[in-house]
Amino acid sequence: MSYRQRLSLLVFIDSFIVFTSIFFSRFLLSADFDVITLPLVVSSITLLVSHHVFSFVYKLYKKAWEHASIGELIFIVKATTYSLITVACVQQLIIHDIYFRLLAVTWMLHMILIGGSRFCWRIIRNTYIKKSVVKKRTLIVGAGSAGTMLVRQLFKNNDAEMFPVGFIDDNVKIHNLDILGIPVIGGIERIEQAVKELNIDNIIIAIPSLSKKELNHIFQECTKTNAKTQTLPKLEDLVSGKLSVNHFMDVQVEDLLGRDPIDLDIESISGYITNKVVLVTGAGGSIGSEICRQISKFTPQMLILLGHGENSIYSIEMELKDLYEAASIEFITEIADIQDVKKMISIMNKYHPDVVYHAAAHKHVPLMERNPEEAFKNNVIGTMNVAIAASQSAVDTFVMISTDKAVNPTSVMGATKRMAEMVIQDMDRNSSTKFVAVRFGNVLGSRGSVIPRFKQQIVKGGPVSVTHPDMIRYFMTIPEASRLVIQAGALARGGEIFVLDMGEPVKIVDLAKNLIKLSGNSLEEIGIEFTGMRPGEKLFEELLNSDEINEKQVYPKIYIGKTSELYMEEIKEMISNYTTLDKENLRSQLLNLANSQVISIPKKLISIV
Structure with missing residues (x-):
């Protein structure tokens, strides 16, 4: 009309x-x-x-x-x-x-x-x-302002696929009452029963201010049903108007395993990044690229993106230039191999960076077991090359990204990263540059991590392959890990191994089950297959050796680990002779050296540990 x-x-x-x-x-x-x-x-x-x-x-x-x-x-x-x-x-x-x-x-x-x-x-x-349109019967978790607003929107929108039939809320004062004609059935513990009684097709979690822990608790109750579970957009997206209340989002595994964000010390970070020259190695990788994104928020004068893969470096360069077009940041790209010491020295002398984040590394455990010489060249010799070049160029702060696999390593990758930590700590003893390492566990969604692999297997119809039913790992989101790495750089005095608090460890098999549920499938449809542990793997990872534990936090979620003896003579000897060793002998020597546990506190650390 x-x-x-x-x-x-x-x-x-x-x-x-x-x-x-x-x-x-x-x-x-x-x-x-x-x-x-x-x-x-x-x-x-x-x-x-x-x-x-x-x-x-x-x-x-x-x-x-x-x-x-x-x-x-x-x-x-x-x-x-x-x-x-x-x-x-x-x-x-x-x-x-x-x-x-x-x-x-x-x-x-x-x-x-x-x-x-x-x-x-x-x-x-x-x-x-x-009523003439067939709609999905929907249970709303949360009868607060967001939940009631959602119900109004669903009633108004004739094209909406969902029809609200019940509220779930932990506020006992409104139990058994009707809100907008919709009954409040009970608390979170009633979700499974409500889904059965009301024949629910969809569950919407309508509490944008939920903490990650609370969301995980609610989701675990929802997984006991066959209803599809979704959430409202994040509170900041609703407030900014980026998304509206009727934009439903699938629950992501990052929402369940990530922790609530912490406030950064903006002043201290700005002090060593803003208007400074910053270089990131491995800038095209998962961690390196996110570090670049986080650094750009503090408007450095120049950000140098160094990496071996031209496509990934080009991708992050274009992304940053689009995002920070109005900012006065000069983005420089350098395609280079950290195993080339002359090129590293040349680049450092050309730009004279104030801060270096060293994220370039080989990190895939099974692949490095089969190629120990490549892991040694990239993770140990490459780190030494970048560190030497940084020292000669008088870089102020050098931050190396390490891993929990460096603790009591059973893999070549872990052993080489532990030796790289030794190199960094030795360089700190003999240089005006502050050299530090930051150690953390698995990163959600990073290249080569278990989550993208699980998602691929689910898309193909399964089964999801898990190595062992008792295997557990620590997980952290890429943005959180990158922010804490940058914060650790602001805390650096030189010689520290910063250890990030990874929260509670997660069973890999539980992670697989959650991903299957999040995809809208059942465990029976996809299935889980146990394939056995791969070479170099451990059932659980440690962030600190028993002799390294220092319980005091220097910043929320950041610890300083005590340090062990640095076997630099043995490392230098291995650098000279590794080409003469076969793969098995090289692997054996790497593990033996990395697992030596003679305790000694460097002089530079005595005042802070």
């Missing part, structure tokens, strides 16, 4: 109501209804004109009445009241008398008939049209 047709229809309906109401009022108040008097004619014409005038003033003919609410009802009251006041004034001027009873009854009939004519479409639409 066009606007003109709609306007004509409403004007005709209102005109009919105006005449009908005033004549019907006269009929109710007087037996002489068949006598049409002058006061009645004057009042009728005045009422008709004034009603249309006030209807246009309050835009009653422009309202979308299928979405009408209290606000629209108030406008009807105003238009009706003012039109009757106008009639009273005209009666006083022309007839010198006001027919109060007639006007009062007419006002009530106006309210009933005009209000009813407007709201009847919404009633028909909600009661009959919506």
Whole structure:
């Protein structure tokens, strides 16, 4: 229906109501209804004109009445009241008398008939049209402002696929009450029972302010059912207007395993990054690229993206230039191999960076077991090359990314990273540059990590392959790990191994089950297959050796580990002779050296550990 047709229809309906109401009022108040008097004619014409005038003033003919609410009802009251006041004034001027009873009854009939004519479409639409469309029965977790707003949106939107049938909320004061006609069934523990009793298809978690721990608890209750579980957008996205309340999002594994964000010490970070020259090795990798994103927020003067893979470096360069086009940051790319010491020295001398983040490394455990010489060249010799070049260029702070696999290593990758830590700590003893390492566990979604592999297997229909039912790992999101790495750089005095608090360890098999559920499949459909532990793997990882533990946090979620003896002579000897060793002998020597545990605190650390 066009606007003109709609306007004509409403004007005709209102005109009919105006005449009908005033004549019907006269009929109710007087037996002489068949006598049409002058006061009645004057009042009728005045009422008709004034009603249309006030209807246009309050835009009653422009309202979308299928979405009408209290606000629209108030406008009807105003238009009706003012039109009757106008009639009273005209009666006083022309007839010198006001027919109060007639006007009062007419006002009530106006309210009933005009209000009813407007709201009847919404009633028909909600009661009959919506019921004719098959919709998914939906359980709303959270009966607060977000949950009630969501229900209103679902009721208003005829195209919505979901129909709310119940609330779940831990507030016992509202249990067994109705909110917007929807019953509040009970607390979180009632989710499984409610899904069965109400035949629920979908569950919407409508509490944007939930902590990660609380969300995980609710989701675990939801996984006991076959209903699909989704959430509302994050609170900051709702407040900023980036997303609306009816933009549902699938629960991500990062939402369940990640921790709540911590506040960074912006002042200390700005002090060593803002307007400075920063170089990141491995800038195209998962951690390196995220470090670049986080650093760019602090507007360095220049950010040098160094990496071996041209495609990944090009990708992060374009992304940063698009995001920070208005900022005065100079983004420089260098395609280089950290195993080339001359190139590393040349780059450092060319740009003279103030801060270096060394994220370049070989990290895939099974692959490095089969190629120990490559792990040694990249993770140990490459780290030494970058460190030497940084020292010669008088870099202020050098931060190396390490791993929990460096603790009591059973793999080549872990052993080489432990030796790289030794190299960094030795360089700190003999250089004005502050050399530190940051050690953390597995990163959610990083290249080569278990989660992308699980997702691929689920897409193919399974089974999901898990090496051992008892294998556990620490997990951290890429943004959180990168932020804490940058914060650790601000805390650096030189020689520390910073250890990030990884929270509670997670069973890999539980992680696989959650991913299967999140994908909308059942464990029976996908299945889990145990393949056995791979070479170099451990059932569990450690962030600190028993001799390294220093329980005091230097910053929320950041510890400083005590350090062990540095076997630099043995490392230098291995650098000279590793090409003469076969893979098995090289692997054996790497593990033996990395697992030596003679404890010694470097002089530079005595004052802080």
